Amino acid sequence: MSKIGQNMMIVSSSFRNAKSFTLIPVSSDSPYVEAMFDPTSSILAVISKVMKQSYHMVPKLDDDGQPMRLKTPNPQTGKTVKEERRLVDTFSEFYLSDKLDIKDFINIFAINAESFDYESFFVDTSKETKVSKLIVPGQ
DSSP, X not given: OOOOSOOEEEEEEEEXXXXXXXXXXXXXXXXXXXXXXXXXXXXXXXXXXXXXXXXXXXXXXXXXXXXXXXXXXXXXXXXXXXXXXXXXXXXXXXXXXXXXXXXXXXXXXXXXXXXXXXGGGOOOTTSOOOOOOOOOTTO
């Protein structure tokens, strides 16, 4: 059995326009395609190399391979192209939300876990800040 871990690297990235980090594979024996950290919710999304089939809505194409346009945009979704439900192969995804689980994952798989300050991206969700709805004169 091969050794598990130490086959990914943490790099700086952005996630939904916020500073974040991503783990990328550095060798072909990594079981994951990538892992992305969402700093607003402190969730690490891990994309596995394991494939599964799932249904997705994809654009419906005409004979030339171009997306077919709707006469009017869909009032519920705002989409302007026709879609159809198709069974497609996708990578399995896992979501880690516990900080200890995220730290363990990073320490097992990241070759630069000690030198990259990934903990600075964690948000303390236990302390919610409340904004006063009072209007103070002079502000």
